[in-house]
Amino acid sequence: MTAWAVCGTLRLKYGDTLVVNAGGSAIGRVFAQLAAVFNYELIAVTRSEAHTEELLRLGAAHVIVTAGTPLREAVLSKTGGRGATAAVDSIGGADGAALAGCVRPGGTVFSIGLLSGVPADWAALSRLYRMDARPFWLRHWIRHASSADWFGAFEEIMELVRDGRLSLMKIAAGYGLDEVHAAVAAFESGRAGKILLTDGRG
The missing domain is CATH 3.40.50.720 (NAD(P)-binding Rossmann-like Domain)
Structure with a gap:
């Protein structure tokens, strides 16, 4: 966005x-x-x-x-x-x-x-x-955008994703909040993709 x-x-x-x-x-x-x-x-x-x-x-x-x-x-x-x-x-x-x-x-x-x-x-x-x-x-930007502008932009982005014209980086790994140090170490290792912190519920 x-x-x-x-x-x-x-x-x-x-x-x-x-x-x-x-x-x-x-x-x-x-x-x-x-x-x-x-x-x-x-x-x-x-x-x-x-x-x-x-x-x-x-x-x-x-x-x-x-x-x-x-x-x-x-x-x-x-x-x-x-x-x-x-x-x-x-x-x-x-x-x-x-x-x-x-x-x-x-x-x-x-x-x-x-x-x-x-x-x-x-x-x-x-x-x-x-x-x-x-x-x-x-x-x-959001503060000064109208609701129509915000939702319109979001819909256009989602349409690009659905059409395959916009793709996001792959999720490399997920870590629970109690594993934050391991998550930081994984990020600093330079592996490709996003590192996610989760609440452990999926």
Whole structure:
């Protein structure tokens, strides 16, 4: 739902380029698939080659692996020197700052996460790159959306899932609440898929 709301708020359309970091994450995969729905071009940024093939299959136009690659130069080369129309940052810190440098003047960066635990200085980055950078939280979008907008968006997403045009990451494992330490260890091991905490009732 967050990815859908971001795309709608940015009014992404044909000719637009969206660049997202943490491309191998669950929401990164959703942005790749929504590229066909909203008709934009997606550049997914990852830290390793592990997700490249899947992201291209899901709908990303390009995958940039940041290991040893200057991100700004790579994005400029993929966009004919123009830079991206917009960007979505899930990491913050130095990664968020690098992503901001990939957006053309007048573009937009939405911050939706803080995986690094370090906030980027969005005000300074907005001035430096002459673009709009700000946080995006789904709860704020919901607060300002009408009931018709909310249910309409949910129905459209569910229809995409039913039609097979949108798939979510597989659940790798489920753990009871009393197994939270094992769940965290499984997550940190880097296994593919979601780790769920359950109440033990199924």
